Amino acid sequence: MAARFIAQLVVMGSGLLIRAFAQAYRKALQTDASKTGAAQEAMQNTVRRASKAITEQEARQILGVTENAAWEDILKKYDILFERNAKQGSFYLQSKVHRAKECLEAVYQNKGQGPSTGSTG
Structure with a gap:
């Protein structure tokens, strides 16, 4: 019973760590992209794709x-x-x-x- 409890704690803890790492990684990418201007370019490309008109x-x-x-x-x-x-x-x-x-x-x-x-x- 104790082993099962420990296993659940390990699984839950690793899930939390993975989510925290992913969130920090996304934030770092956003910060880096905004410094280089890549964020503005990506936004402009998104707007261009969305504004394509149908015939x-x-x-x-x-x-x-x-x-x-x-x-x-x-x-x-x-x-x-x-x-x-x-x-x-x-x-x-x-x-x-x-x-x-x-x-x-x-x-x-x-x-x-x-x-x-x-x-x-």
Whole structure:
């Protein structure tokens, strides 16, 4: 019984040491990266990747609309898909639906057919 207790203490203690070491290592990397400017570069790369826009064709496929669809039809599809994914879907799919609507909104605004600048759907 004592051996089991000692073994549990050793396992718990080593787990704590490993977590503390990992936390200290991450902190050291952050400090070093901020001194060399690598942190700023990594942040800029992350922002660039996140801001990559989808194409009009991808947006139309996501929302399931054709090229000659009216803006109102696009909004209806958007509302249905966005709400469906909000209730029982995934946040990833919900964000894709939102990005698709944003893309098509810009396309329709450029054509002069789309929503006014104050409308977000």
